[in-house]
Amino acid sequence: MRIAPRQKRIAEIAIGLGLFLLALLLEAESAARLLLFLAAYAVTGGDVILRAARNISRRQIFDENFLMSVATIGAFCIGQYSEAVAVMLFYKIGMLFQDRAVEKSRKSIAELMNIRPDYANLKRGDVIDRVDPDEVNVGDVIVIKPGEKVPLDCVVMEGSSSLDTSPLTGESMPKAVLEGDELLSGSVNLNGLLVARVKKNVSESTASKILDLVENASAKKSKHENFITKFARCYTPAVVGGAAFIAVVPPLVLEGAAFGDWIYRALVFLVISCPCALVISIPLSFFGGLGAAARKGILVKGSNYLEALADAEVAVFDKTGTLTKGTFKVQEVVSKDIYNNEEILKFAACAEGFSNHPISLSIRRAYGKEIDAALISKVKEIPGQGVIATIDGHFVAAGNGKMMQMLDIPAEDPVDAVTVVHVAVDGEYKGYIAIGDVIKEDAVKAISELKAQKVKRVVMLTGDAKSVAESVALSLGIDEAYGGLLPADKVQKVEDLMAGKSPKGKLVFVGDGINDAPVLARADVGIAMGGLGSDAAIEAADVVIMTDEPSKVPVAIKIAKRTLAIARQNIAIALGVKGAVLALGALGIATMWAAVFADVGVTLIAVLNAIRVLGSDL
Numbered sequence: 097m098r099i100a101p102r103q104k105r106i107a108e109i110a111i112g113l114g115l116f117l118l119a120l121l122l123e124a125e126s127a128a129r130l131l132l133f134l135a136a137y138a139v140t141g142g143d144v145i146l147r148a149a150r151n152i153s154r155r156q157i158f159d160e161n162f163l164m165s166v167a168t169i170g171a172f173c174i175g176q177y178s179e180a181v182a183v184m185l186f187y188k189i190g191m192l193f194q195d196r197a198v199e200k201s202r203k204s205i206a207e208l209m210n211i212r213p214d215y216a217n218l219k220r221g222d223v224i225d226r227v228d229p230d231e232v233n234v235g236d237v238i239v240i241k242p243g244e245k246v247p248l249d250c251v252v253m254e255g256s257s258s259l260d261t262s263p264l265t266g267e268s269m270p271k272a273v274l275e276g277d278e279l280l281s282g283s284v285n286l287n288g289l290l291v292a293r294v295k296k297n298v299s300e301s302t303a304s305k306i307l308d309l310v311e312n313a314s315a316k317k318s319k320h321e322n323f324i325t326k327f328a329r330c331y332t333p334a335v336v337g338g339a340a341f342i343a344v345v346p347p348l349v350l351e352g353a354a355f356g357d358w359i360y361r362a363l364v365f366l367v368i369s370c371p372c373a374l375v376i377s378i379p380l381s382f383f384g385g386l387g388a389a390a391r392k393g394i395l396v397k398g399s400n401y402l403e404a405l406a407d408a409e410v411a412v413f414d415k416t417g418t419l420t421k422g423t424f425k426v427q428e429v430v431s432k433d434i435y436n437n438e439e440i441l442k443f444a445a446c447a448e449g450f451s452n453h454p455i456s457l458s459i460r461r462a463y464g465k466e467i468d469a470a471l472i473s474k475v476k477e478i479p480g481q482g483v484i485a486t487i488d489g490h491f492v493a494a495g496n497g498k499m500m501q502m503l504d505i506p507a508e509d510p511v512d513a514v515t516v517v518h519v520a521v522d523g524e525y526k527g528y529i530a531i532g533d534v535i536k537e538d539a540v541k542a543i544s545e546l547k548a549q550k551v552k553r554v555v556m557l558t559g560d561a562k563s564v565a566e567s568v569a570l571s572l573g574i575d576e577a578y579g580g581l582l583p584a585d586k587v588q589k590v591e592d593l594m595a596g597k598s599p600k601g602k603l604v605f606v607g608d609g610i611n612d613a614p615v616l617a618r619a620d621v622g623i624a625m626g627g628l629g630s631d632a633a634i635e636a637a638d639v640v641i642m643t644d645e646p647s648k649v650p651v652a653i654k655i656a657k658r659t660l661a662i663a664r665q666n667i668a669i670a671l672g673v674k675g676a677v678l679a680l681g682a683l684g685i686a687t688m689w690a691a692v693f694a695d696v697g698v699t700l701i702a703v704l705n706a707i708r709v710l711g712s713d714l
């Protein structure tokens with residue numbers, strides 16, 4: 097029967113503590129007392145000694161295991177048995193608390209990992225087989241029963257239901273789905289039976305991509321974590337050298353100085369110097385930040401990007417699909433002659449009745465009535481301009497300003513910058529329909545919160561016309577807007593913006609489309625809208641927002657700043673306390689018990705401080 101590591105550690109602490117207390121009850125000079133201390137030391141510190149020996153054999157000498165081993169073995173050599181056992185015992189207790197803290201910090205990401213689909217119900221004719229998702233191909237039909245996970249990205253063919261998308265997005269509100277709606281793998285079918293056609297195989301599905309992001313997130317270290325690695329390589333040999341100096345030099349140069357006293361001071365110095373608090377708590381701080389972000393539906397691909405987010409100075413947004421929904425909607429109908437607004441809308445809807453262009457669809461939605469195809473004839477679509485047709489005996493032209501110029505019909509443009517469909521009947525101008533993209537509900541909140549977090553510049557880049565860009569920017573409170581940009585233009589504009597920021601400041605770009613992928617890759621931190629964003633954008637991005645909400649950008653920055661602040665606090669706590677106790681140890685004031693507090697106690701304080709980022713309401 098295999099014993100879990102945590103249970104094994106608890107058993108070692110209990111046995112070691114029992115032996116330690118029993119030894120303290122015996123006479124100070126008895127052999128039984130020494131044997132009990134040795135037994136307690138072996139139980140509590142045996143694994144530390146083994147790790148130190150293994151690392152030495154691998155030429156990885158200077159680490160906390162080496163420091164602990166040298167200090168405690170030396171303590172035994174000078175007769176400080178109880179202190180030696182106590183150091184190992186409290187170290188073991190500290191490791192137990194560390195395990196608990198790591199377990200808590202992993203919990204939110206572990207919950208996210210539950211999105212992995214276990215099986216798929218593959219429909220072959222009238223037979224439904226339960227198979228591994230790997231066996232399902234694009235184009236196959238699957239059945240998703242109530243309570244089951246969606247195994248692969250697919251489109252509903254039959255049925256309707258409500259989906260729990262919280263494993264993907266963090267959004268608690270169920271999402272209603274009907275025929276034709278897309279389902280993302282990892283979400284849960286709550287009530288209705290759904291028949292769907294698979295769009296992507298398992299390796300390309302949303303759940304697999306999210307799992308890949310999460311599983312690889314800790315592979316990329318932040319500068320603070322790199323600092324700890326570099327710090328340990330210099331710190332440990334310096335400490336060992338300092339301890340050797342304390343043990344040897346003072347007895348040789350100071351009159352009356354005893355080697356035993358200075359060796360004890362050197363051993364205390366070694367135990368105090370153990371960098372456990374830094375080695376444990378700094379990575380844990382960043383792991384906690386990754387977990388806190390994941391709970392909000394924000395997947396950060398590495399803690400280095402979390403650190404970079406904390407220094408965000410310039411925030412750049414794409415427009416369509418990022419700040420706006422990417423869906424057109426009729427905003428205004430203006431009539432200029434004998435026809436009223438309803439009639440203008442009817443002429444345009446009939447003319448656009450056979451087109452699947454998004455603008456045509458928005459006009460038909462606004463009209464909202466069934467179109468009598470018998471009234472329509474001689475339809476001709478002119479690419480890049482609009483449509484002309486005969487409707488109920490009238491010659492109707494519905495299109496942009498270029499079409500009106502081609503027909504030599506004077507047209508009126510609205511003051512507000514929107515997409516305009518002009519309507520002319522029998523060669524006379526009759527009015528226009530103003531159509532605009534729908535701004536996301538939380539876009540204004542996103543911009544205002546970014547400015548509240550001291551982001552110096554908020555910029556919008558778009559391929560839409562400059563006038564449209566400026567109009568949207570004005571309504572959202574964005575500082576600068578640039579329109580009419582191709583992907584290469586966006587990259588160049590980001591280059592210019594990066595050249596204008598401070599050396600420490602970072603540029604964050606937020607986008608969702610294929611055309612945003614080059615900019616996402618070039619920015620200091622690329623943030624992709626993962627719910628409806630393109631695969632290319634998600635692949636190129638450093639951070640993925642699964643809810644498609646721009647307001648999650650300031651949330652991510654807030655988490656990043658808090659994470660970095662806690663990491664810096666832990667560095668200050670560890671170095672400050674250790675520096676003070678090291679000085680006291682060198683002077684002979686600090687005992688081995690003070691060393692225990694400086695090592696294990698500071699580690700526990702730092703770990704508890706690190707997990708605050710998970711419990712805070714961000």
